[in-house]
């Protein structure tokens with residue numbers, strides 16, 4: 077079954093990624109309002125009642141703002157570790173499934189594996205989601221790239237990777253010092269330079285991979301800055317480029333589809349708008 081992934085929103089004002097195959101649809105986070113989620117799902121032909129789960133990365137509001145309302149109204153389980161689920165207020169009377177870090181769970185036809193990231197939340201995770209022929213890895217909201225995150229990224233066909241800020245823009249920008257320190261800290265968010273360094277390693281190893289740069293700061297970054305930083309590093313160090321796109325903040329933006337039969341060939345198609353909706 078071919079995987080299809082849509083970015084419904086990505087950034088510090090809300091995150092929501094749809095991952096599906098022919099028979100299973102999951103959200104990674106539901107950090108925007110229920111109306112926007114339902115509308116965005118409708119645009120790609122997905123009934124919210126058909127969602128098999130909402131995978132929660134951590135309890136910050138830009139990841140859970142619409143989660144409880146979706147879960148309650150459509151009886152969709154929130155999936156996450158116990159510490160994170162406990163931090164979500166109003167989550168009584170909604171279906172939940174506890175999935176601890178480093179355990180795996182089959183949701184519908186998809187295998188879901190959370191892995192630890194480094195962020196100032198109770199027990200933050202990224203997710204690797206696999207069909208029998210492709211893997212999507214989402215790693216955002218992490219202040220450092222651990223060996224584990226690197227290993228997960230190297231196994232991805234589509235990597236959704238945080239590229240939160242330009243280091244100079246953050247340093248010189250308007251945020252108060254404590255916030256700058258938090259963002260740049262080990263439990264904050266990774267910069268364009270850090271994300272690009274991982275992409276350089278992946279490209280150097282010859283891995284054919286699609287990349288979405290995600291969770292961009294509105295104040296301390298821009299899509300052009302994030303993309304240019306990555307492509308410049310790849311080009312100047314290796315004389316190559318990668319299939320890299322930038323997930324936009326407040327609107328549905330990217331769609332990635334594993335082409336039929338492409339897995340065997342190691343080739344994947346890519347579209348940059350929601351045209352692969354239905």
Ligand SMILES: [Zn+2]
Pocket residue numbers: 087088091136138139217291
């Ligand atoms: Zn976030």
Ligand SMILES: [Zn+2]
Pocket residue numbers: 134136195197217
């Ligand atoms: Zn966060």
